Amino acid sequence: MNTKALSNLGMHIRIHDLRHLIGGVLVSEGKTLEQIASILGHTSTSVTKRYSKVRQEVAAERLDEFLKE
Numbered sequence: 022m023n024t025k026a027l028s029n030l031g032m033h034i035r036i037h038d039l040r041h042l043i044g045g046v047l048v049s050e051g052k053t054l055e056q057i058a059s060i061l062g063h064t065s066t067s068v069t070k071r072y073s074k075v076r077q078e079v080a081a082e083r084l085d086e087f088l089k090e
Contacts, residue, residue: 044072049079 040061047057058069 041072044069048072 044057044061047060048054052060054066054069054073057072058064058066061069063069
């Protein structure tokens with residue numbers, strides 16, 4: 022990752038931020054916690070469960086979109 026380019030943009034991105042982004046995207050796509058844990062290298066789904074909140078938010082947004090149609 023080009024840290025100078027990120028610095029010029031005023032951005033600071035850590036590996037943890039990227040892992041969290043990937044976890045959030047995967048859960049939003051409907052991947053199981055077991056699949057996400059495996060991809061992120063978690064030894065159990067207990068750590069991965071923090072991403073389930075993202076799924077609930079996405080579900081609520083989709084329901085709102087559906088009701089507006």
